[in-house]
Amino acid sequence: MTKEDLKQFKSEMLTEIRQLIKPEQGQSKQWLKSAEVRKLLNISPGTLQNLRINGTLRYSKIGGMIYYKLEDITKLLEGGQS
Template sequence: MEMLTKHDLEIFRVRIISDLEKMLEANLNQAYGDFSWLRSKAVRMMMDISPATLQNLRITGKIRFKKVLGSYYYNKEDLLKLFEDEN
C-alpha cells in the first residue's frame, strides 16, 4: 500500500482541472463554434465572469458589442484575443 501526500493530491487536482477545462473548451467550441457574435450568458459562461465584469469589459472598450432588442452580443474574435492577452 502506498501513502498519498499533499503533493500527490495537488498534482491530481491540477490534472482534473486541466481535463475539465479541455472538455469545457471542446463543448463550447462545438456549441458556439459557428457564431461570430455571442450573447452575454454564453460569454459569461465561457469566461467564468460575473455580469458586472462583462459590463466593465464592454464599457472600457476591451470587447466589441452590439445591442439588439435589449440583448447584448459580443464579438467572438475579441474574446479570443482577450484570452490570448491574458495568457
Template sequence: MYLHLKKLFPETENLDLLKHQQVTRLDLLNALNLLVGELKTTSKEEQPKKWLKSSEVKALLRISPGTLQNLRINGTLTYTKIGGIIFYSYEEILKVMEQNKVNRNTNE
C-alpha cells in the same frame, strides 16, 4: 474501425458471433440514426457560434454580470447591441484573451 463500432454498438463486442446473423432494414436505420446523431454533436462542438449573448459570455469566461459590464465600459470587449440584446463576437473574445495573456516568467 472496429473500435468505433464497439463504441457505437456495444452489442458488437464479439464480432465473430455477428458474422452469421442477418442484418435487417431496421438494424441499418438504427445504425444510420446513431451515426447522424454523432455527426451533429461533433459538428456543433467543433464550430462555436459566431455571436454570443451576455449569458453565454459570462458562462464561457466564468465571470459575473458586473465584470462583464466593466469589460464593456472600459472597452476591453467590443459588442453589438440590437434592440435590448447585447452580442459579443466569439473571435473578438479569443483575440482579447490572447492579447492579455501573461507570461509567467515576467513580473506582473
C-alpha cells in the same frame, strides 16, 4: 507559482475553451449573448459590464440584447485587445 506555470495554465485553458466553442455540425456560432460570455469566461455580470465600459470587449446591441463576437473573446483570452 512561476511564469512558466502561468503560461501552461493559459495554454490549457485556451485549449479547453476552444473545444467548448468548436463549431457543432459544421456551423460556427459567431455571436454570443451575455450569459454565454459570462459562462465561458466565468465572470460576473458586473465584470462583463466593466469590460464593455472600458472598451476591452466590443459588443453590438440589437433591441435589448447585447451580442459579442466570438473572435473578440478569443483575442481577449489570448492576451490581445479586441
